[in-house]
Amino acid sequence: MCSAAVSVCSQPAAYLILKYDMQPHYKMKKLTDREKFMKEAIRQAVKASAIGEVPIGCVIVYDGRIIGRGYNRRMTDRTALAHAEITAIRKANKVIGDWRLDDCEMYVTLEPCQMCAGAIVQSRIRNVYIGAMNPKAGCAGSILDLLREERFNHQCIVETGLMEERCSELLKEFFVNLRTNQKNKKTEAGT
Ligand SMILES: [Zn+2]
Secondary structure, three states: OHHHHHHHHHHOHHHHHHHHHHHHHHHOOOOOHHHHHHHHHHHHHHHHHHHOOOEEEEEEEOOOOEEEEEEHHHHOOOOOOOHOOOOOOOOHHHHOOOOOOEEEEEEEEEEEOOHHHHHHOOOOOOOOEEEEEOOOOEOOOOEEEHHOOOOOOOOOOEEOEEEEEEEEHHHHHHHHHHHHHHHHHHHHHHH
């Protein structure tokens, strides 16, 4: 593990979750069900951040209940397959007992990549709620729109911008910390 990852880890998950829960604008208004589920996806993203991974989190909901959770573990598990959405899909498959998740909703903090968008379509997930968009890699409208591609046999109903500010804030904070840690490391090496 690189030292940057170690430094990012120094903030325990519980502290980060508390910090994000305590934001005043967040406390003031009553959350809708969709916001509650996105909040749980954000909690998953915070778990990724706490182990030095890019904070991306996901939950899958069936009949008003969360049946799959996942967060990015790409570096930890040393595989590009360890994206939040893939982990959440695997868990939901176990609960439902089927590869089809056609009555399910996915809540994900960052626009899915091509791999995850492919898995979402393959799983026949009905609704996908996205927090922040990803102009550099997103495949739910940014680069491609695989979730709504009419030539496939399944299209998802997509809603973007759900708690977008908080989802992107988490990512920005992670990268600012990462850069600061890298800078400090360089300074230390130079002295
Ligand atoms: Zn992905």
